[in-house]
Amino acid sequence: MAALALAPSAFAGTFTPESGGSPNANHIAGLYDLTLYVALVIFVAVEGALAYALIRFRARKGRVAKQMHGNTRLEIGWTIGAALIVTVLAAATFISLHSIRDPVNSGPGGLDISDGVQYETTGAIKPPNGRALTIQVNGIQYIWRYTYLGNTSNPDGLGDPYSYYQMVVPTNTTVILKVVSQDVVHSWWIPQLGGKVQAVPGYTNYTWFKIAKPGNYKGQCSFLCGRGHARMIAEVTAVSPARYVQWINQQKAYLAAADAQASTFRAELSGKPGAAAVELTNK
Numbered sequence: 001m002a003a004l005a006l007a008p009s010a011f012a013g014t015f016t017p018e019s020g021g022s023p024n025a026n027h028i029a030g031l032y033d034l035t036l037y038v039a040l041v042i043f044v045a046v047e048g049a050l051a052y053a054l055i056r057f058r059a060r061k062g063r064v065a066k067q068m069h070g071n072t073r074l075e076i077g078w079t080i081g082a083a084l085i086v087t088v089l090a091a092a093t094f095i096s097l098h099s100i101r102d103p104v105n106s107g108p109g110g111l112d113i114s115d116g117v118q119y120e121t122t123g124a125i126k127p128p129n130g131r132a133l134t135i136q137v138n139g140i141q142y143i144w145r146y147t148y149l150g151n152t153s154n155p156d157g158l159g160d161p162y163s164y165y166q167m168v169v170p171t172n173t174t175v176i177l178k179v180v181s182q183d184v185v186h187s188w189w190i191p192q193l194g195g196k197v198q199a200v201p202g203y204t205n206y207t208w209f210k211i212a213k214p215g216n217y218k219g220q221c222s223f224l225c226g227r228g229h230a231r232m233i234a235e236v237t238a239v240s241p242a243r244y245v246q247w248i249n250q251q252k253a254y255l256a257a258a259d260a261q262a263s264t265f266r267a268e269l270s271g272k273p274g275a276a277a278v279e280l281t282n283k
């Protein structure tokens with residue numbers, strides 16, 4: 001029990017999940033808080049009554065236990081009591097689910113998105129005004145790749161800027177994540193920004209977050225995906241919208257430069273005998 005209690009992950013967010021990065025994560029933590037406090041009250045009451053009974057009615061010489069059978073009023077009482085507690089927890093959960101699942105609109109200081117860049121697919125989510133920044137999260141053994149959709153007219157992200165490991169996003173902006181996988185099942189999870197979302201080959205799953213203040217939010221793949229699973233970590237960096245635009249332009253410039261260089265090399269190789277020529281003649 002001591003070893004279990006000292007496990008670092010047990011203290012990830014003291015007693016409830018990490019939160020504070022995005023409203024959906026806060027609602028998840030709120031539900032945990034409610035359940036935890038209700039459970040704490042019950043735990044203290046039950047254990048207290050047990051300890052009291054053990055001490056007050058402990059065995060002594062000449063003491064005879066009272067013989068009785070059942071207590072109808074008590075039994076009906078605790079059945080109704082338990083049902084009430086479960087009803088309250090279920091109601092609170094269903095009320096919260098909406099604010100965990102459905103994205104909100106971007107804030108006033110967010111990135112200016114003139115039009116929703118997301119195209120319709122089954123199960124897609126979007127904020128009430130339809131405007132959000134959409135990023136595709138691709139799980140790959142053993143790295144996360146992010147494609148910043150909407151920078152070209154290609155709806156599938158071909159030609160859009162991308163990055164690995166570190167995702168850069170603007171603050172006060174609703175970010176919709178399209179979570180996919182190209183090999184095995186992975187699970188996207190940045191605890192402070194919301195719950196886990198599985199990345200399943202052939203399917204697209206959705207989640208969202210909206211970060212109020214600049215900062216780094218760390219997470220990891222949370223579904224055993226192979227021997228490099230432990231290294232499959234991720235980081236979301238929130239910056240001001242102006243800084244984000246600067247960063248995305250920089251990424252585009254880097255990718256354009258790399259593409260240009262690759263074209264030069266290809267042109268050069270095709271004119272020379274060597275690996276490329278051998279490959280061609282072998283066909």
Ligand SMILES: [Cu+2]
Binds near residue numbers: 222223230
């Ligand atoms: Cu993994």
